[in-house]
């Protein structure tokens with residue numbers, strides 16, 4: 001069929017994971033088509049969406065390798081040097097400090113829209129990547145030796161392998177018949193930026209109350225990203241409040257730890273639903289990013305896992321190609337599946353368990369979480385493991 005364009009890989013979704021995946025595949029020598037429903041302008045100049053992404057050291061290394069990191073402005077990068085977790089009004093705390101690691105910071109915060117813009121710029125400047133924006137996928141057909149993707153607008157792309165990076169609610173995943181486990185936490189997360197009088201000391205603070213969780217993530221200067229987890233109705237109420245009332249409400253929730261606070265950005269609300277695909281691969285098909293594993297944001301692993309997924313997939317495909325093999329064949333894909341599942345599954349289960357324990361309103365649960373914080377703070381082996389997961393500094397070069 002003459003209207004079909006041929007590539008080595010077609011990626012559906014130009015979110016941060018899809019664009020980084022395209023870069024990783026292009027770097028591995030493949031010609032990549034990226035098909036995205038959003039218009040080009042939304043990709044080139046993505047709007048602020050309230051998310052500040054905490055990146056591990058391993059993620060920084062991956063982003064550098066993809067040529068994405070150098071495109072992020074220094075002013076958009078804020079170090080997290082310490083983390084402080086508390087529960088209710090209890091004085092007990094679980095503390096993490098970068099000085100207990102070999103690193104200058106536990107991790108780095110970068111706004112999601114800055115990552116998306118940098119990944120877009122890196123992708124469009126790569127001659128091995130063709131980006132087709134404003135194209136909604138209408139059908140996917142898998143044959144013996146190729147996959148053909150068609151858009152509603154009548155365009156078509158064909159390759160030996162299809163990679164879906166089309167969000168945690170991936171239509172492509174469902175279209176090829178892969179089920180996903182979903183956990184609806186029945187809560188929403190409201191995120192925004194706030195300025196405050198007291199210095200945050202480059203410390204991320206997370207406090208679990210019975211009916212809400214409040215966290216602050218340190219940005220450059222006397223500004224923090226505020227993350228409030230509440231019911232959908234309360235999130236709507238907070239979002240619609242006058243700015244001054246909202247600021248006073250958050251200051252009170254935060255027990256004035258950061259002094260007087262003022263809203264300094266738009267407010268954004270995200271429903272909290274975690275997803276884990278039952279399989280990450282199928283015939284001539286692989287899932288990356290949130291389409292494979294959509295995490296609850298509390299442990300800040302989501303995009304870090306997305307970066308890891310594309311890295312592991314690209315490496316598996318490089319091996320298959322080096323052996324002269326078909327990159328859409330099962331062996332390379334199954335290697336990716338087993339490696340990424342082994343890495344992601346424990347993080348996914350541990351994150352969901354933490355959320356359940358720290359949002360359970362029963363009095364016994366309150367006792368358990370207070371005790372858990374105290375024990376965890378004093379138990380050096382636990383802190384060692386938790387710090388390793390937070391920073392991923394021990395995985396550099398893996």
Ligand SMILES: Cc1cc2nc3c(=O)[nH]c(=O)nc-3n(C[C@H](O)[C@H](O)[C@H](O)COP(=O)(O)OP(=O)(O)OC[C@H]3O[C@@H](n4cnc5c(N)ncnc54)[C@H](O)[C@@H]3O)c2cc1C
Nearest residue numbers: 013015016017037054137166167289290300301302303304
């Ligand atoms: C409040 C919040 C805080 C977070 N904090 C962190 C953090 O600190 N650290 C961290 O690592 N992660 C964090 N995350 C997670 C992180 O934001 C996500 O993991 C990441 O954005 C997912 O990227 P993605 O490319 O997989 O999916 P998405 O960003 O959802 O992109 C999917 C893309 O696919 C496109 N698409 C969908 N369907 C189609 C179709 N049919 N045809 C064509 N295109 C399609 C969409 O338009 C979109 O561009 C946070 C998330 C939230 C909500």
